[in-house]
Amino acid sequence: MLSKNRIKYINSLKIKKYRQLHGAFMVEGAKSVLELLDSDFEIEFVLVTPEFQQKYSSILTRHNVSVETVTAQELEGLGSFQTNDSSLAVAKTKENAFLSPAAKEYILMLDDVRDPGNLGTIIRIADWYGITKIVCSRDTTDIYNPKVIAAAKGSFTRVNLYYTDLIQYFEEIKDTGRQVIGAFLGGDSLYEFEYPADGGIIIMGNESNGISEQVEQFVTNKIMIPRFGAAESLNVGIATAVMLDNMRRQVPL
Structure with a gap:
């Protein structure tokens, strides 16, 4: 007992x-x-x-x-x-260690993703598409939340997360010259966008408000998932899967 x-x-x-x-x-x-x-x-x-x-x-x-x-x-x-x-x-728990983008690597960035189920799903999706690094804003939900761990289905063991001030993070990697691709309503069509072969950063924003204005200033390419029906929006986990799927079609591992 x-x-x-x-x-x-x-x-x-x-x-x-x-x-x-x-x-x-x-x-x-x-x-x-x-x-x-x-x-x-x-x-x-x-x-x-x-x-x-x-x-x-x-x-x-x-x-x-x-x-x-x-x-x-x-x-x-x-x-x-x-x-x-x-x-x-x-x-x-592991140390909250800095994650630097390696040569030709894509990393995922989350700006204020609050729902634990969404974060767990995103971790699982990242694992599926070979993304091993996720940089999170400090107000993104805690990876060790039981609901996140459950939704990640074991992928939390293979995907590393780093929590930081995103503005500060961009300052620290500014010399890497990486393109920063952000998901925005009204951006260029995802289906016409060419993902750079030398890697980059893909940003997904808050479930309700999207990417913040403070982070938006670092975005070099604003793209959107074209809508063909009448739905108001996509769940951030599903949107992440669409973004990464199109990236991998162009930039395989």
């Missing part, structure tokens, strides 16, 4: 200030926990059901992590999602 202190500790990680205080976050569900085990994250402990432990005993042994067996009911009471009936892990 789990101790009261462990239960209290895990529950505290649902709140940002305690994640920051402890430098830790939780991961729920078999797929995400298995991907966490194969990543370079430092893992504090893993809680598993007997069924999970039996099925993945060789993996758990190979990674030499602290494992505690619990019931499915205990997991459901601990996590954020009632459907988790297999495993839960607690790992250490």
Whole structure:
């Protein structure tokens, strides 16, 4: 049976200030926990059901992590999602390290993306299209939010995020000469835009307000996804997928 202190500790990680205080976050569900085990994250402990432990005993042994067996009911009471009936892990957060664009690399930038589900989806989309670096404004939602981790489906182990003042970031990389491509209503058609072969930065803005005026001044190319129907707007996750898909059609890895 789990101790009261462990239960209290895990529950505290649902709140940002305690994640920051402890430098830790939780991961729920078999797929995400298995991907966490194969990543370079430092893992504090893993809680598993007997069924999970039996099925993945060789993996758990190979990674030499602290494992505690619990019931499915205990997991459901601990996590954020009632459907988790297999495993839960607690790992250490990573340092918020500067991400510099490498030669011929595309990086993604998020300006005030607030919805955790959107951020998790964007991380997963970035992973699909081979984007490994995302630079986020300070008010973009926390990557270690349980809803972000759940929506990312393990892709958070392969995509690095850096939170910073975006104005300051542009000042620090101004000598790289990268084109900065921003998604704007009223921009040039995405289907007519030629993505530079030597890489660049693709910016996606806030769900309601788009890219801020402060960040807009650094944009070299404003492009839009043409609308053919009557919908008012696209979800930022879907829009990111369209932007990256068109980029990869022109600039394959």
